[in-house]
Amino acid sequence: MPQPHLRTVVVLAAGEGKRMKSALPKVLHPLLGRTLLGHVLTAAAPLAADRTVVVVGHGAEQVRAHLTEIAPGATPVLQAQQLGTGHAVRIALEAVPEASGTVVVINGDVPLLRAETVAALVAAHEGEGAAATVLAAEVPDPTGLGRIVRDAAGRLEQIVEERDATPAQRALREINAGIYAFDAVRLRDALGKLSTDNDQGEEYLTDVFGLLVSAGEPVGVHVAADHVETLGCNDRVELAGLRRLLRDRVNEAWMRTGVSILDPETTWIDVTAAVERDAVIDQNTQLRGTTVVGAQAVVGPDVTLIDTVVGAAATVLRSHAVGAEVGPGASVGPYAYLRPAARLAEKSKVGTFVEVKNSEVGPGAKVPHLSYVGDATIGAKANIGAATIFVNYDGVNKHRTVVGEAAFIGCDTSLIAPVEVGAGAYVAAGSAISQDVPPGALGVTRAPQRSIEGWVARKRAGTVSAAAAERALAEGASGGGPVAREGEAIHGDAETVGRPSAAGDTATE
Ligand code: UD1
Ligand code: MG
Numbered sequence: 001m002p003q004p005h006l007r008t009v010v011v012l013a014a015g016e017g018k019r020m021k022s023a024l025p026k027v028l029h030p031l032l033g034r035t036l037l038g039h040v041l042t043a044a045a046p047l048a049a050d051r052t053v054v055v056v057g058h059g060a061e062q063v064r065a066h067l068t069e070i071a072p073g074a075t076p077v078l079q080a081q082q083l084g085t086g087h088a089v090r091i092a093l094e095a096v097p098e099a100s101g102t103v104v105v106i107n108g109d110v111p112l113l114r115a116e117t118v119a120a121l122v123a124a125h126e127g128e129g130a131a132a133t134v135l136a137a138e139v140p141d142p143t144g145l146g147r148i149v150r151d152a153a154g155r156l157e158q159i160v161e162e163r164d165a166t167p168a169q170r171a172l173r174e175i176n177a178g179i180y181a182f183d184a185v186r187l188r189d190a191l192g193k194l195s196t197d198n199d200q201g202e203e204y205l206t207d208v209f210g211l212l213v214s215a216g217e218p219v220g221v222h223v224a225a226d227h228v229e230t231l232g233c234n235d236r237v238e239l240a241g242l243r244r245l246l247r248d249r250v251n252e253a254w255m256r257t258g259v260s261i262l263d264p265e266t267t268w269i270d271v272t273a274a275v276e277r278d279a280v281i282d283q284n285t286q287l288r289g290t291t292v293v294g295a296q297a298v299v300g301p302d303v304t305l306i307d308t309v310v311g312a313a314a315t316v317l318r319s320h321a322v323g324a325e326v327g328p329g330a331s332v333g334p335y336a337y338l339r340p341a342a343r344l345a346e347k348s349k350v351g352t353f354v355e356v357k358n359s360e361v362g363p364g365a366k367v368p369h370l371s372y373v374g375d376a377t378i379g380a381k382a383n384i385g386a387a388t389i390f391v392n393y394d395g396v397n398k399h400r401t402v403v404g405e406a407a408f409i410g411c412d413t414s415l416i417a418p419v420e421v422g423a424g425a426y427v428a429a430g431s432a433i434s435q436d437v438p439p440g441a442l443g444v445t446r447a448p449q450r451s452i453e454g455w456v457a458r459k460r461a462g463t464v465s466a467a468a469a470e471r472a473l474a475e476g477a478s479g480g481g482p483v484a485r486e487g488e489a490i491h492g493d494a495e496t497v498g499r500p501s502a503a504g505d506t507a508t509e
Contacts, residue, residue, distance in 0.1 A: 010052075010053045011041065013063060014055045015058060085203070102126060109232045112229045121222045132186070133221070139173055142172065148174040186212065250271060259277065259279050263284070273292065278296045282303075297313060331348075345380070376392070387411055401420070402420040410426070422436070
């Protein structure tokens with residue numbers, strides 16, 4: 001059995017990325033769920049390196065802070081001045097004097113790189129016992145990239161930067177992807193010999209190859225199967241291009257596991273999200289962060305889910321959710337907004353123009369229209385009528401509201417927290433409830449209605465309303481009379497106000 005190789009990963013992330021024209025360091029730009037740096041570290045993760053060094057420089061503090069979040073085990077090493085990729089690796093290795101075995105170097109801006117490709121590069125390198133191996137790719141447009149220069153026998157001679165290349169070398173389409181495996185000892189030795197005798201006056205990591213070849217050391221080229229993986233990112237146009245490519249890769253992978261994606265070009269799934277079999281993702285949908293969509297759920301069109309879990313067979317239509325849970329068979333939207341800790345139990349419904357925050361909506365409970373639900377617990381099968389507001393904030397503190405099982409809240413109600421409506425209780429439409437309603441009771445607060453006869457004719461004479469009223473009264477007042485009578489009844493009898501039919505007509509639609 002061969003000895004296990006000690007491995008060190010070095011990620012180069014000190015450059016400014018001038019052409020991004022951004023206050024954010026280039027490697028921190030996001031791409032479908034990870035930063036560019038996050039993608040590179042993920043591709044290197046299966047190497048199980050003994051140590052990972054990230055060379056930071058521009059925006060070092062921001063990059064360091066990001067590393068503590070996503071890769072606390074990685075060691076940031078400061079390259080105060082960006083004197084070239086060779087200089088960057090030299091500084092990285094000075095910080096890990098004990099590193100031996102294989103050193104894998106990856107440019108921080110190649111986010112489409114697959115873990116399998118890095119692993120294959122390292123396996124080829126270690127298998128050959130090479131001093132250095134470069135990942136190369138045949139690309140349609142090599143502009144701006146270093147070229148792989150081979151001898152007549154096809155062996156690597158050197159890597160030449162475009163600006164230092166001869167016209168014949170520039171015509172080569174085999175490029176250096178900026179991903180390498182080195183033998184630590186021979187790399188250290190060669191880095192000590194780098195010159196700055198080039199167009200940029202920098203220490204080029206790529207010159208290590210020419211030096212090793214001159215010294216008669218074995219070097220290798222590993223050609224990537226798919227050149228797309230080696231694409232770098234220099235400006236925001238290229239970043240958008242990479243985003244489209246990654247979108248297609250992610251969507252294809254989910255479709256192959258049995259997910260229906262109706263319009264892949266408008267479906268953007270972060271690499272960190274997951275979708276179960278037979279889910280249907282309709283057009284213009286984004287699944288971001290740690291979102292999981294369950295089996296047979298239907299999501300979209302026009303849905304954004306961030307860190308949200310959608311249960312099996314649930315539906316989410318034209319809605320936005322952040323940090324929410326949608327239970328199995330639940331129904332959301334159109335036009336719902338679920339905020340953090342909105343937890344919708346199985347078969348519950350949150351409908352049109354409804355916002356839910358930090359609340360549980362119980363199994364089978366319904367909040368169908370035009371409501372705000374904040375800091376509430378809604379029991380199973382409760383029905384929350386249209387335009388109910390859970391008044392949770394007194395200007396200083398937030399308070400909770402509890403609505404019991406199968407309670408019925410009439411339309412246009414304010415539930416002023418802290419307050420509890422008991423199981424099976426009713427609240428009359430148009431009430432402002434600030435005291436607990438016992439189980440099975442009717443809660444009602446409502447000013448008595450008055451209908452002032454003839455008011456329109458007196459105060460709004462000459463309007464279309466006045467004309468309509470005059471016609472109606474002349475025809476026998478079929479519309480006006482009952483209103484007046486109902487007004488009388490309401491005035492006199494509070495019990496009538498809370499009639500379930502009066503409270504609930506629109507709530508159950
Ligand atoms: C480099 C390669 C080129 C290759 C290309 C692939 C060299 C000399 N050239 O060119 O052959 O085709 O990548 O994309 O290596 N960085 C530092 N410190 C520095 C300089 C750079 O950390 O002093 C980092 C950058 O942040 C970046 C990476 O190294 O992540 C590559 O640097 P960049 O300037 O983009 O090199 P290229 O000119 O693209
Ligand atoms: Mg570059």
